[in-house]
Amino acid sequence: MKPDATTIAVYDAKTLDYKKLGPSTDERKVEVRFAQSLTRGGTVLDYGCGPGRTAGYFARQGLITHAFDASKEMVKLAREHSGVTVWQAGFDTFSAPDTYHGIWASFSLLHAVRSDMPVLLGNIHEALKVGGKFYIALKLGQGEARDGLGRLYTYYEEEELRELLSAAGFKWQSHRTGEDVGLDGTLSQLISVLADA
Numbered sequence: 001m002k003p004d005a006t007t008i009a010v011y012d013a014k015t016l017d018y019k020k021l022g023p024s025t026d027e028r029k030v031e032v033r034f035a036q037s038l039t040r041g042g043t044v045l046d047y048g049c050g051p052g053r054t055a056g057y058f059a060r061q062g063l064i065t066h067a068f069d070a071s072k073e074m075v076k077l078a079r080e081h082s083g084v085t086v087w088q089a090g091f092d093t094f095s096a097p098d099t100y101h102g103i104w105a106s107f108s109l110l111h112a113v114r115s116d117m118p119v120l121l122g123n124i125h126e127a128l129k130v131g132g133k134f135y136i137a138l139k140l141g142q143g144e145a146r147d148g149l150g151r152l153y154t155y156y157e158e159e160e161l162r163e164l165l166s167a168a169g170f171k172w173q174s175h176r177t178g179e180d181v182g183l184d185g186t187l188s189q190l191i192s193v194l195a196d197a
């Protein structure tokens, strides 16, 4: 399915507010470890990159860094990071077989509808080289709902995520759970997973 127009309009309008929020300390630690697990000179993709802060960090670590996002305004900000190749696109158009040593999808795929998830994860698996690293962060819960800003979310329980990743060919390595306050000012329960292709 094409990107949800209302969700993307919210990100276009609130780009700078989102940038100010920044990542949690925990996520910063995970991104350091993720970059260290990739060989310098390896190729990494920030999938649904937002303002591109993580992509910029990966580029500074000597990784060949690509990033895409459906929001025109987010793409503009992401392009300010040197060394990052950025393009505007929806998840639905992504296909890059056998290209990446790592793919980082931090709180982006939670905006895909549940029925699209198997195909999107399959395309990500196909885009990774054998043994490539995948990071995915989502909100824990059930069902699909719009938040107070109008963004469309799909929530997952750990078990469903395990099944989806396994069906797409991933080997679950580790996961963390936690909570954080988002752009809409509410507290959410979160899960992030590191998996190997």
Ligand SMILES: C[S@@+](CC[C@H](N)C(=O)[O-])C[C@H]1O[C@@H](n2cnc3c(N)ncnc32)[C@H](O)[C@@H]1O
Pocket (backbone or CB within 6 Å): 002, 003, 004, 007, 008, 011, 047, 048, 049, 050, 051, 052, 068, 069, 070, 071, 074, 089, 090, 091, 092, 105, 106, 107, 108, 109, 111, 112
């Ligand atoms: C919560 S932000 C996360 C941004 C970044 N990964 C981070 O951790 O800061 C979600 C991002 O996903 C993007 N997004 C939502 N739906 C998308 C879609 N269908 N295709 C591409 N990007 C999408 C939004 O524009 C937004 O920048």
